[in-house]
Amino acid sequence: MIEIHKLTKRFGLFTAVDDISFSVQKGTVLGFLGPNGAGKSTTMKMITGFLSPTSGSAKVCGHDVESEPIAAKSRLGYLPEGAPLYPDMTPRAFLGFIAELRGMAGDRRARIEEVVAKINLQSVLDVPIEHLSKGYKRRVGIAQAILHDPEVLVLDEPTDGLDPNQKHEVRALIRSMARDKVVILSTHILEEVEALCTRTIIISNGKLVVDCSPAELAAKSRYHNAVSLRVPSSQSERIAKTLGAMEQIAKLETVPGNQGRDTLVAFPRNGASIAADIGAKARDERWEIDELRVEAGRLDEVFRTLTGATSPSAL
Amino acid sequence: MSKTITLMKRELAGYFATPVAYVFLVIFLLLSGILTFYVGNFYENGQADLQAMFAFQPWLYLFLIPAISMRLWAEERKSGTIELLMTLPVSLGQAVLAKFIAAWLFAGIALALTFPFWITVNFLGSPDNGVILASYLGSFLMAGGFLAIGSCVSASTKNQVIAFVIGVAISFMFVMAGYPAVLNFIKAIPGSGQTLVDAVSSLSFLTHFYAITTGVIDVRDLVYFGSLIGCFLFANAALVELKKAD
Numbered sequence A: 001m002i003e004i005h006k007l008t009k010r011f012g013l014f015t016a017v018d019d020i021s022f023s024v025q026k027g028t029v030l031g032f033l034g035p036n037g038a039g040k041s042t043t044m045k046m047i048t049g050f051l052s053p054t055s056g057s058a059k060v061c062g063h064d065v066e067s068e069p070i071a072a073k074s075r076l077g078y079l080p081e082g083a084p085l086y087p088d089m090t091p092r093a094f095l096g097f098i099a100e101l102r103g104m105a106g107d108r109r110a111r112i113e114e115v116v117a118k119i120n121l122q123s124v125l126d127v128p129i130e131h132l133s134k135g136y137k138r139r140v141g142i143a144q145a146i147l148h149d150p151e152v153l154v155l156d157e158p159t160d161g162l163d164p165n166q167k168h169e170v171r172a173l174i175r176s177m178a179r180d181k182v183v184i185l186s187t188h189i190l191e192e193v194e195a196l197c198t199r200t201i202i203i204s205n206g207k208l209v210v211d212c213s214p215a216e217l218a219a220k221s222r223y224h225n226a227v228s229l230r231v232p233s234s235q236s237e238r239i240a241k242t243l244g245a246m247e248q249i250a251k252l253e254t255v256p257g258n259q260g261r262d263t264l265v266a267f268p269r270n271g272a273s274i275a276a277d278i279g280a281k282a283r284d285e286r287w288e289i290d291e292l293r294v295e296a297g298r299l300d301e302v303f304r305t306l307t308g309a310t311s312p313s314a315l
Numbered sequence B: 001m002s003k004t005i006t007l008m009k010r011e012l013a014g015y016f017a018t019p020v021a022y023v024f025l026v027i028f029l030l031l032s033g034i035l036t037f038y039v040g041n042f043y044e045n046g047q048a049d050l051q052a053m054f055a056f057q058p059w060l061y062l063f064l065i066p067a068i069s070m071r072l073w074a075e076e077r078k079s080g081t082i083e084l085l086m087t088l089p090v091s092l093g094q095a096v097l098a099k100f101i102a103a104w105l106f107a108g109i110a111l112a113l114t115f116p117f118w119i120t121v122n123f124l125g126s127p128d129n130g131v132i133l134a135s136y137l138g139s140f141l142m143a144g145g146f147l148a149i150g151s152c153v154s155a156s157t158k159n160q161v162i163a164f165v166i167g168v169a170i171s172f173m174f175v176m177a178g179y180p181a182v183l184n185f186i187k188a189i190p191g192s193g194q195t196l197v198d199a200v201s202s203l204s205f206l207t208h209f210y211a212i213t214t215g216v217i218d219v220r221d222l223v224y225f226g227s228l229i230g231c232f233l234f235a236n237a238a239l240v241e242l243k244k245a246d
Helices: A040-047 A069-074 A091-101 A108-118 A134-146 A164-180 A190-196 A214-219 A233-245 A275-285 A299-308 B002-017 B020-039 B057-069 B071-079 B081-086 B092-112 B115-124 B129-154 B160-176 B180-188 B194-202 B205-213 B219-243
Strands: A002-011 A014-024 A029-033 A055-060 A076-079 A152-156 A182-186 A199-204 A207-212 A227-232 A249-256 A261-268 A291-294
Touching (some): A002 A040, A014 A040, A014 A199, A014 A207, A029 A040, A040 A152, A069 A076, A076 A134, A091 A108, A091 A134, A091 B002, A108 A134, A134 A164, A152 A164, A164 A182, A190 A214, A199 A214, A207 A214, A214 A299, A227 A275, A275 A291, B002 B092, B020 B115, B057 B071, B057 B129, B071 B081, B081 B092, B092 B129, B115 B129, B129 B219, B180 B194
Parallel strands (some): A029 A182, A029 A199, A076 A152
Antiparallel strands (some): A002 A014, A199 A207, A249 A261
C-alpha cells in the first residue's frame, strides 16, 4: 500500500534523506527508529506530501504523492511531530472542521462521537485546545488522524511526552487499528518497537540501515540467546568456573548484584541455544539458582551498534 | 469549493475566538469617527457626502490592515499547524484563497460597521448615495489590495511583528506612489516625462481609490485592484511552498 522508491531529500548541501526505498503491506506496523536528526521525520513528511522529495517518489495506495497529492492525502492520516493543533478551537469544533475538510460521507457527528469515545475525549470536548494537558492534546492529534478511518496512518512520535498510562492506551489503540491498515510510526522508545511493531526500519544519517522484524533485530544483538543466571554470591565463583569450562559458551560476564546475589551472563558461541545445556548442568551440580533467563537480545545495544558508529551523538 | 469555504469559516471564526477581532473593530470605528469628524471637518464642510471619511481610509488601512493579515501564515508556520493544513486533502491555492477571503470578509465587516456615518449624512442632508456606494466598493477593493500584500508578507516569516512592519512598509510604498509630493518630486527630476509620472501614479492605491470615490467606477480601476490582489496571492502561494519547511 506504500511504495517508497529511491527517496532523497537535500536541504542545500545537507542530505537529510539519502536514497531510501521500501514498501509496506496492509496489516503492518512499521517502526521508524533512528537517532535525532537521522531523517525519520523528513521521510514521513515526504510520505505525507508536506515536503517534496529532491528525487525519488512515494506512493500511497497507488497514488503518487507528488503528482496526485489530493488522492494520496485523502487516504492518509497524519500526526505531525509535536501534534500541532489550532489552540483557539475546541476539540469538537476542530474535529468537525477536519471531518468537513476530509469531505467525509455519511454521518460525521456519529463518526466523531465514535472516535471521541474510543480515545476518551468526552470530558474535554468543549475546552479550548490551548487549555488542554499535553496528553489530551496528543489524543486530539491522534483523533484527527484516524477520524476518516484512513488506510494509511503515519504517526510521528505518537507517545512522546505521555505518561506510562497514556502510552499504554495509545499503543493499545494503534494495535487495535493495525489489522486492516498500514501504520508507520517513529519512536525513540525501543520497548515500543517490541510491544507494537511487526517491522522495524532503522535510519541513520539519512540512510536506511536495517529493515527487518523486531525479533530479527534482537537476534543481531550479542545478547541473543545468552543465558543470565541469578545466583548466591557465595557460589558465583564456583558456577562461573564451571560455565567458563563449557565449550558452547564463548564468553562469561559476572555482574555483581545486591542482597548477596550476582548475575552471570553466558554468551553462546555463534548464537546457538545453550539454555538446555546450562539447565542440565545446574541440575547435575545442584546449583542454587534464583532465576535463569534466556535473553532474546537487547534492542538498545543493537541500536547503538548500528547507529553509533556513524553518529556518536546517539550514545 | 466547499473545502475553501470550510477553511474560510474556520479562519473567520478564528478572528472572533480571541479579543483581536473586537479590539480591531472598536479601534477602526473609533479612528474612523475621529478622522471624519475632527480631522476631516465633516460638519464644517457643509457638504452632504462622506468624502471626509473616505479620504482618510488609505491611511487608516495602512496601519490597521497589516494587523489583520500578519497572522494569516506566520502563525501557522510558528505553531507548526501548517504541517497539519498542508497534509490535509486541500490544495495550496484553496488554502491561500480561503485565508485571504476570510481576512477580506473581516475587513468588510469593519467597513460595513461604518454605516452610522452613512445614516448620519442621509439624516442631515440628501447625499448622492450612488457615489457613497461606489466609495464603499472602492474602499473594499483597496482593503483587498492591502490584505493581499499583507498575506504575502505573512507567508515569508514566522514572526508576526516582522510581518506587520514589512507589510506596512510595502503598503506605504503603494500608497505614497500617488501622493502629490511624490509625483511632484518625480516631475522635478530632469528628463522625467509625464509618462513616468503616470506610470508611478498608476501603481498607487490613492489614484485608483480616489478615482472610484468620485462615483465613477472605471474598469481600469477594478482591473488594477483585481490584478494587484491576484499577483500578491500568487506570490503568497509560491512563498508558502518555498518556506513551509523552514
